[in-house]
Amino acid sequence: MKLGIQNLRAYNFFYFSLLSIFISFLPVYLTFRGVSPGEIGMMVGFGSFVGILSQPFWGMVSDKYKTIKRVILLTLGASIAVGMFLFTMDHFSLLFLLVGAMYFFLLPTDPLTESLNYRKAQEHQISFGSIRTFGAIGYATASLIIGWTVDQLGMDRLAWLFLGYGLLAFVFILVVSDAPASSKKLSKQELKQFFFYPKTLQFFLLVLIAATPHRTNDSFLGVFVLSLGGSTGAVGQAWFLAAISEVAFFALSARILQKWSEIKLITLATALYTIRYVLCALAPSAEWVVYLQFTQGVTFVIFYTATIQYLYRIIPEEWKATGQTVLAVLFFGISGIIGSIAGGWVFQQFGGGTLYMAMAAFSLIACGYSMTLWKSQSTGVVKP
Incomplete structure (x- = not known):
């Protein structure tokens, strides 16, 4: 039993290391290949759209065949193959298609991995965080190592780093035992009712407004630095600091949520997001932007954990699975499309400083809207 959990932790370490290459360094690689910020925005926006479709698709495949591990092996194996082509390619059209393919295979592996982690934690009666923390550590260390390696040896080494981390992740998931997948389906009528509740609509609008600048930062932090x-090493350092701060605040999040209401924490997080982006916009050097990423924990972690708990508080039990799916689509899908396409255009036309000021304005709007909900809404569960 202990060996099985250790293998799962090792898989998390290497999978999230692999994910850090794609999320943190794809924009840097595309810049190296001569792709403009506007074109990068189009690519990532297209990929985010593909991700909106691919995540439920692979979830349904997992549910149909009652397996999580085998679907991960398929999506991860395909990701490794596609990634090797992506990080050796320089033709724009092929890069565009390969980025879409990565969003189809690699990004859906994330929720499948989280599902496997959760079920294994329940099976072995251990905390989910004791497994997932290894993923955060992997993301942090890989960001630092990859940035330094590419700085010293060149961007062409990125493909081999991707292959190495990918194969190690594949080997460890291969020896992890499977967990059955399950899902709770709602009828179309129930789904329609779910979306007509004012509290859920207001909440999802808040998430969309607040998540858009966050996802814009994900896409353009490296390009801005x-x-x-x-240097590329500085980009790796920025992502390392962001990931390390996430580890610390994930550990503290349970205590914070016990002391503060969710809507108050969301308001606080969006206010801090505003300050963070203004400081980035005014930063006199890349070094300032790098060190400002240490605020990722207090902004993203507090916001994301508070939104999940708030969502669970305002919707009935039978709709929680659907609510979680919609939250993921908004936070990682639709906001990614808006942030990437619009952000790429602003960056190319007016520069990174203007983009970060626009992101601060979005966060300020989210903060004001959150304060409005704080005053107007109770935290009770809506009635079906």
Whole structure:
């Protein structure tokens, strides 16, 4: 039993290391290949759209065949193959298609991995965090190692780093035992009712507004650091600091949520997001932007954990699975499309400083809207 959990932790470490290459360094790689910020925005926006479709697709495949592990093996194996082509390619059209393919295979592996982690934690009666923390550590260390390696040896080494982390993740998931997948289906009528509740509509609008600048930062942080004269190593350091701060605040999040109401924490997080992006916009050098990423924990972690708990508080039990899916689509899908396409255009036309000021304005709007909900809404569960 202990060996099985250790293998799962090792898989988490290497899978999230692999994910860090794609999320953190794809925009840097595309810049190296001569792709403009506007074109990067189009690519990532297209990929986010593909992700909206692919995540429920692979979830349904997992449910149909009652397996999580075998679907992960399929999506992860395909991701490794596609990634090797992606990080050796320089033709724009092929890059565009390969980015879409990565969003089809690699990104849906994330929720499948989280599902496997959760079920294994329940099976072995251990905390989910004791497994998932290894993923956060992997993401952090890989960001630092990859940035330094590419700085010293060149961008062409990125493909081999991707292959190495990918194969290690594949080997460890291969020896992890499977867990049955399950899902709770709602009828179309129930789903329609769910979306007509004012509380859920207001909440999802808040998430969309607040998540859009966050996802914009995901797409353009590396490009912004490079535009200020920073190196690829500096990009890796920025993501390392962001991931390390997430580990710390995930550990503290349960205590924080016990002391503060969710809507108050959401308001606080969006206010801090505003300050963070203003400081990035005004940063005199790349080094300032790098160190400001240490605020990722207090902004993203507090916001995301509070939104999940708030969602569970305002909707009935039978709709929680659907609510979680919609939250993921908004946070990682639709906001990614808006942030990437619009952010790429603003960056190309007006520069990174203007983009970060626009992101701060979005966060300020989210903060004001959150304060409005704080005053107007109770935290009771809506009645079906």
